[in-house]
Amino acid sequence: MSSELLPEYIDKIEELLVNELPLNELAREIESTLLAEHVAILLEAFPIKPRLSLWALLSSDYQQDVFLEMKNESRQMLLTTLGDEACFTLFDKLDANSLLELIEDLSDNLIEYAITQMTVKQRANFKKAQDYSDSEVGRWQSFDDIKIPQKLKVLAAKKICAKEQSPLTDVIYVTDNQGKLLGEIAINRLLTMPDDKPLVEVTLEEVQKLEASKDIDEAVEDVISSYKSALAVVDENGCLTGRLDLHAAYKYKEQQTDNQLIQSAGLSEEEDLFSSVWLSSKNRAVWLGINLLTAFLASWFIGLFEATLQQVVALAVLMPVVASMGGISGSQTLTLIIRGLALGQITDANRHAIVMKELKVGVINGLLWSTVIGLITFVWFDSTMLSITISLAILGNILVASLSGVWVPWVLNKLNIDPALSGAVILTTVTDIFGFIAFLGCGTLLLL
Structure with a gap:
C-alpha cells in the first residue's frame, strides 16, 4: 500500500x-x-x-x-x-x-x-x-458459499439469497440430497424466475470447480484467470465444501510475493520495523552465517594463488570476506526500510528510533561474526594480529552497513529516486569501499 x-x-x-x-x-x-x-x-x-x-x-x-x-x-x-x-x-x-x-x-x-x-x-x-495441508485448496477455502438443495422452489432460494451475503457472491450453488454439486445459477437470473418454479426444472449452468486437494498456487492462478468472482471447491466425491474467491486468491499471491522479496534478503517473512533487537539479530544471523560460507569459499580460491602475491598475502585472500559480510548485512536492513517507505510507515519522527534499533542489531551481529571470523582466521593463518585486523574490519563494516541500510533508501526517497532500483548499488559501493579501507588500513598499521 x-x-x-x-x-x-x-x-x-x-x-x-x-x-x-x-x-x-x-x-x-x-x-x-x-x-x-x-x-x-x-x-x-x-x-x-x-x-x-x-x-x-x-x-x-x-x-x-x-x-x-x-x-x-x-x-x-x-x-x-x-x-x-x-x-x-x-x-x-x-x-x-x-x-x-x-x-x-x-x-x-x-x-x-x-x-x-x-x-x-x-x-x-x-x-x-x-x-x-497448507499446500492444498481445502485449507484455504472459505465456507461462506450459498448452497441450495435442488428439491426447493425458486421462492425458497430467493429468501436464502435475501439474507446477508458474503462479498463477491454472484451465484448460488445447487446440490442434490447428498451435497453433490450439480450446477450454479446467477443470482440476478434467479430473481427473474417465477416463485413457484421448482429448482429441479431450472436449467443449471456448468460450474468451474476446484478439487479440495489441488495445489493452492495453481488454484489461485485458476481463480484469477477465470473471470469469475469465485470458484467452487469440491471434495473427492464431488460434494461442495466451500469456495475460493478473488479476494483470497490475490491476498495469497501478494503474501507469497512479499515473502519471497523479504526472504531473498535473509529476513523473516514479516519482520516488524520495531521488532525486538534480539529477534531481529537472530533472524538475520542465520543468513549472515550462510553468506559467510560462500565468502570463505571465494577466499579459498584466491588463496590458491598465494604464491604469486607479494608481502601480506593473507590480506588479499580475506578481502572478499570483509566486503561480502558488509554487503549482506546492509541489504537486510535496506529491504526492510524500502518496504517501510513503500507502506508509508517511516517518517521523520520515527526515523531516529529505527536507526538506533538497526545500530543495536549491527552491534550484536558485528560482535558475533567478527569473533567467529577472527577465530577462523587465527586457525587458518596462525596470526593473532591478522585475526584482530579482520575482526575490527568486520565489526566496523557491519555497523556502517546497518546505518547505510537506513540512510541510503531514506535519502534516495527524499530525492525522489526509487530506492528499490538504486539502493542496493549504492549500499554495496559504500560497504565495499569502507570495508576495504578499514581492512587494509588496519593491516597497514598492525601488520607492516
Missing part, C-alpha cells in the same frame, strides 16, 4: 511522536475513518510503547479486525507483550478461516479458547479445513 493512502495520518504520527501528545484523538479518528488493514500498517510505524498505548484506546471489536490484518510478527509481539489473558477478547467468535490464518502463531491456550467461542458450524468448518 502506498503512502498516498494515509498522508494526513503520517503527518499526525510525526506530530504525536515528536511532541509526545496524547493518542486519544487519533484513536477515535482512525477507528471512525480507516479500514482495519490500513490501521494494521499504521500501527507498525509506532515504536512499541506508543503502539501499545494507541492499541489500548481502540474498541475490542475494532482491535479484533486490526489484529487479523497484522503481520505475523506484529501479532506475536502484541500477544507476548500483553499475555494470553489480556488477549482473549481478540478470539471471540472468530470464523474458521480467521483462526486458520492465525493458528501457527498461537499458543494452545488461545487456540482452545478460540475454538470454544466458535459456533457449532464454524467448529465443523475448522475441523474440515484441518484435514488438508
Whole structure:
C-alpha cells in the first residue's frame, strides 16, 4: 500500500511522536475513518510503547479486525507483550478461516479458547479445513458459499439469497440430497424466475470447480484467470465444501510475493520495523552465517594463488570476506526500510528510533561474526594480529552497513529516486569501499 493512502495520518504520527501528545484523538479518528488493514500498517510505524498505548484506546471489536490484518510478527509481539489473558477478547467468535490464518502463531491456550467461542458450524468448518495441508485448496477455502438443495422452489432460494451475503457472491450453488454439486445459477437470473418454479426444472449452468486437494498456487492462478468472482471447491466425491474467491486468491499471491522479496534478503517473512533487537539479530544471523560460507569459499580460491602475491598475502585472500559480510548485512536492513517507505510507515519522527534499533542489531551481529571470523582466521593463518585486523574490519563494516541500510533508501526517497532500483548499488559501493579501507588500513598499521 502506498503512502498516498494515509498522508494526513503520517503527518499526525510525526506530530504525536515528536511532541509526545496524547493518542486519544487519533484513536477515535482512525477507528471512525480507516479500514482495519490500513490501521494494521499504521500501527507498525509506532515504536512499541506508543503502539501499545494507541492499541489500548481502540474498541475490542475494532482491535479484533486490526489484529487479523497484522503481520505475523506484529501479532506475536502484541500477544507476548500483553499475555494470553489480556488477549482473549481478540478470539471471540472468530470464523474458521480467521483462526486458520492465525493458528501457527498461537499458543494452545488461545487456540482452545478460540475454538470454544466458535459456533457449532464454524467448529465443523475448522475441523474440515484441518484435514488438508497448507499446500492444498481445502485449507484455504472459505465456507461462506450459498448452497441450495435442488428439491426447493425458486421462492425458497430467493429468501436464502435475501439474507446477508458474503462479498463477491454472484451465484448460488445447487446440490442434490447428498451435497453433490450439480450446477450454479446467477443470482440476478434467479430473481427473474417465477416463485413457484421448482429448482429441479431450472436449467443449471456448468460450474468451474476446484478439487479440495489441488495445489493452492495453481488454484489461485485458476481463480484469477477465470473471470469469475469465485470458484467452487469440491471434495473427492464431488460434494461442495466451500469456495475460493478473488479476494483470497490475490491476498495469497501478494503474501507469497512479499515473502519471497523479504526472504531473498535473509529476513523473516514479516519482520516488524520495531521488532525486538534480539529477534531481529537472530533472524538475520542465520543468513549472515550462510553468506559467510560462500565468502570463505571465494577466499579459498584466491588463496590458491598465494604464491604469486607479494608481502601480506593473507590480506588479499580475506578481502572478499570483509566486503561480502558488509554487503549482506546492509541489504537486510535496506529491504526492510524500502518496504517501510513503500507502506508509508517511516517518517521523520520515527526515523531516529529505527536507526538506533538497526545500530543495536549491527552491534550484536558485528560482535558475533567478527569473533567467529577472527577465530577462523587465527586457525587458518596462525596470526593473532591478522585475526584482530579482520575482526575490527568486520565489526566496523557491519555497523556502517546497518546505518547505510537506513540512510541510503531514506535519502534516495527524499530525492525522489526509487530506492528499490538504486539502493542496493549504492549500499554495496559504500560497504565495499569502507570495508576495504578499514581492512587494509588496519593491516597497514598492525601488520607492516
